[in-house]
Structures are given as C-alpha cells and as structure tokens.
Amino acid sequence: MVVNIERLFSKRAKKLRASEIRELLKITQIPNMISFAGGLPNPHAFPVEIIHECIEKTFKKDIRNALQYGTTEGLASLRGALAERMKKKKQINCELYDLLITSGSQQALSLVAICLLDPGDTYLTSVPAYLGAIQAFSAYEANCESIPMNEEGIDIDSLRRNIERLRRTGIQPKFIYTVPTFQNPSGETMSLGHRKELLNIASEYDFLIVEDDPYGELYFEGGPIPPIKSFDTKGRVIYTSTFSKILAPGFRLGWVVASKEILEKLILAKQAADLCTNVFSQYVAYEYVHGGYLDKQVEQIRCIYKKKRDIMLKTIKKYFPKEVKWTMPHGGMFIWITLPKRIDTRFMFQKAIAKKVAYVVGDAFYPDGLNFNSMRLNFSYSDDDTIREGIQRLAEVIKEELTISYDEEPFVAEGV
Numbered sequence: 001m002v003v004n005i006e007r008l009f010s011k012r013a014k015k016l017r018a019s020e021i022r023e024l025l026k027i028t029q030i031p032n033m034i035s036f037a038g039g040l041p042n043p044h045a046f047p048v049e050i051i052h053e054c055i056e057k058t059f060k061k062d063i064r065n066a067l068q069y070g071t072t073e074g075l076a077s078l079r080g081a082l083a084e085r086m087k088k089k090k091q092i093n094c095e096l097y098d099l100l101i102t103s104g105s106q107q108a109l110s111l112v113a114i115c116l117l118d119p120g121d122t123y124l125t126s127v128p129a130y131l132g133a134i135q136a137f138s139a140y141e142a143n144c145e146s147i148p149m150n151e152e153g154i155d156i157d158s159l160r161r162n163i164e165r166l167r168r169t170g171i172q173p174k175f176i177y178t179v180p181t182f183q184n185p186s187g188e189t190m191s192l193g194h195r196k197e198l199l200n201i202a203s204e205y206d207f208l209i210v211e212d213d214p215y216g217e218l219y220f221e222g223g224p225i226p227p228i229k230s231f232d233t234k235g236r237v238i239y240t241s242t243f244s245k246i247l248a249p250g251f252r253l254g255w256v257v258a259s260k261e262i263l264e265k266l267i268l269a270k271q272a273a274d275l276c277t278n279v280f281s282q283y284v285a286y287e288y289v290h291g292g293y294l295d296k297q298v299e300q301i302r303c304i305y306k307k308k309r310d311i312m313l314k315t316i317k318k319y320f321p322k323e324v325k326w327t328m329p330h331g332g333m334f335i336w337i338t339l340p341k342r343i344d345t346r347f348m349f350q351k352a353i354a355k356k357v358a359y360v361v362g363d364a365f366y367p368d369g370l371n372f373n374s375m376r377l378n379f380s381y382s383d384d385d386t387i388r389e390g391i392q393r394l395a396e397v398i399k400e401e402l403t404i405s406y407d408e409e410p411f412v413a414e415g416v
C-alpha cells in the first residue's frame with residue numbers, strides 16, 4: 001500500500017514552507033554565478049591554523065571527555081569564559097549559571113518559540129526581519145506583527161500605536177524580536193536612545209525582548225555598542241549570540257543569556273531537542289576563547305569585512321543609477337538596497353540570474369510580504385574583484401529595468 005504521507009503530517013508540518021534563502025543558495029551553485037545572496041561569512045576569515053592548535057590542545061588535555069555526552073547547559077569552562085567576556089566587552093552582567101550553550105543561535109530562537117509561543121500567540125518584530133527567526137517562530141504557529149524600522153533602528157511611534165491597537169482587541173504580545181546591531185538584512189543599527197526606550201516600552205506593556213546579536217563584534221568604526229541586555233536589570237531581555245561569525249558556523253555553537261526562570265525552561269526544551277550541544281566543538285571553542293585567540297581573530301575579521309564593505313559601497317556609488325538608495329552599515333555583513341517603487345525585485349531576479357549575479361529579494365524579509373522594491377546584498381563572502389564585477393553586473397540589470405515602463409502591474413514570479 002502506498003503511504004499517504006500528506007495525511008500523516010501534523011498540521012504544523014503542513015504549514016512549513018521552504019526557505020526562500022535556502023532555495024536561492026542552490027542557484028548560487030551555478031558556475032560563474034556571483035552571489036550576494038547567501039548570508040555566509042568569508043571562508044578565508046576562518047582561523048584554520050588556530051582551530052588546528054585548539055583541536056591539538058583538546059586532544060592533549062581531555063579528549064575522552066570531549067568525545068563524551070555533555071550537560072544540556074553546556075561545558076562549564078566555556079560558559080564561564082563567555083560570561084567573563086560578555087561582562088568585559090558587552091557590559092552584560094552575567095555569570096556562568098546565567099548562560100546556556102545552544103546548537104547555533106538558531107536553536108536558541110527555536111527554544112524561545114517552544115517555551116513562549118502557543119498557537120495563535122502574537123509576537124512583534126521590526127521589519128525587514130531575519131528570515132530564520134520568522135521561520136522558527138511561525139513553526140509554532142504564532143502570529144507576527146511587523147513594526148517598521150527607521151534610521152534609529154525601530155519606529156517607536158509605530159510600535160506604540162501597534163501595541164495599543166492589539167490591546168484594544170485583547171491581544172498582548174509575548175515578546176519583540178530584534179537584531180539591534182548591524183541587522184540582518186538591513187545592516188542598520190538601533191540608536192542607544194531607542195534601545196533604552198524599547199526596554200521601557202517592554203516594561204510598560206509587560207512583554208519580553210528577544211535580542212539576537214550575531215554581528216555586534218563585527219564593528220568597522222565607532223567601537224562596540226552596548227546591547228539592550230546590558231541595560232536590563234529585571235530579566236526582561238533574552239539575549240542570544242553565536243560563534244558562527246567570530247569563529248566558523250560549522251561549529252554550530254551559540255549561547256543564550258536569560259533570567260533563571262526562563263533559562264530553566266529553555267534547558268528542559270533543549271534536553272528534549274538534542275540532549276546537549278556538540279561537546280567536541282565546545283572544548284575546541286573553549287581553547288579559542290580562553291587562549292585569547294578570539295579577540296585577535298575578531299580584529300582580523302573586522303579588517304577583512306570593512307575592506308569588502310568599502311569596495312561594495314564605492315562600486316555601488318559609482319555604477320548604480322541615482323534613483324537607487326542604500327544603507328551604510330557600520331559593521332556586519334549586509335547592505336540593503338531600495339529601488340524606485342515601480343521596480344519589482346522578484347521580477348528582476350530572473351534577469352539578474354541571466355546576467356549571473358544573485359541577491360535576496362527584499363520581500364523575503366517581510367512576514368506579510370508587500371515589499372517588492374528592495375533587496376539584500378551580502379558583502380562578506382565574495383572576494384574583492386568579484387564584488388566589483390558583481391555590482392557592475394547588477395547595475396546593468398537595474399538600469400535596464402528602470403528603462404522599462406510598465407503599463408500594467410509587473411508579473412510577480414512564484415518563488416525564486
């Protein structure tokens with residue numbers, strides 16, 4: 001008998017949709033394609049020799065424990081080293097017991113969803129938003145309320161208006177999700193004033209803040225910016241960060257700092273999900289942090305990415321038509337491009353692919369869709385000459401698109 005698998009899927013599984021970005025990454029494998037689409041760190045920024053040394057240290061010191069199961073909370077020495085670093089570098093007042101190691105910060109987002117979201121619950125997010133978070137939260141059937149971003153990171157007036165509107169219909173959001181520093185996808189950073197104001201509003205209306213901070217260490221100018229968590233004295237912020245952008249994503253290591261009550265629940269959820277995070281990775285990462293390699297490596301990554309950002313911005317400025325607008329990120333890995341309203345970047349995508357250059361359509365970062373004239377460009381992955389060439393190709397595509405005047409609504413391609 002043929003298995004009727006559709007009948008057997010849970011309602012939740014039936015609602016799961018393929019990630020647009022994952023689908024796009026397949027296109028980037030086409031030979032000679034220049035891809036600004038993936039959110040990938042540059043593999044030449046991976047500290048390969050240092051990782052080798054840290055692995056050797058792990059073998060010499062404690063290899064049998066490194067190959068054993070570990071605690072769900074994570075390796076105590078690594079948690080201690082991270083807590084120390086967060087106090088020193090981010091002014092986050094935490095000890096090792098306030099910290100949980102996760103399988104990448106993506107798992108932290110999933111655990112937050114498991115522990116905080118019932119079907120039909122509402123959360124807030126600034127938009128454009130990190131797609132992986134929207135996926136993690138919608139897997140648990142939550143409703144998303146989008147709050148527009150502005151040059152200070154989030155439109156505070158719109159946030160208040162939306163919360164009040166929800167209130168009138170008896171809806172109280174559980175949390176707001178935000179990437180306040182060098183945001184993915186926009187590259188924008190929330191001002192200090194808005195960080196504090198967001199915390200005040202969360203307190204006034206009694207919801208949590210989920211602060212996702214994978215890029216905070218990757219500043220190119222102006223120095224580090226205190227996370228929202230550093231102002232939190234009441235346990236209102238769940239903070240997550242990751243080794244993916246400061247070591248290598250293949251380690252699959254992230255961490256969460258949260259109040260005791262929240263952390264206890266996250267640990268129970270994690271136990272059910274995977275028992276513990278890759279123990280070998282944790283031992284090696286401990287050597288990386290404890291040995292002082294991380295600080296030196298982060299400096300190098302900043303230097304490499306700053307140069308790439310500058311090349312991309314300079315080439316954009318030189319070749320993009322004057323109608324195009326772009327963000328000026330002071331760190332991170334992304335630039336956000338806004339085209340005139342009549343341009344549909346989904347429609348234009350096929351033309352870009354024909355010219356062998358790829359981007360992510362802006363619409364993908366809006367839970368409600370409805371943003372057709374923007375795109376995300378990644379500057380960390382490609383080598384310098386490829387950035388120059390790719391931006392010139394994209395400029396050609398945009399110029400051609402601008403010369404077409406649509407008499408009717410442009411055709412919107414189904415998925416890309």
Ligand SMILES: Cc1ncc(COP(=O)(O)O)c(C=O)c1O
Nearest residue numbers: 039104105106130184242244254
């Ligand atoms: C904003 C944001 N959060 C979370 C993640 C997931 O990172 P990780 O590799 O730690 O799971 C990413 C990855 O690109 C990201 O951009």
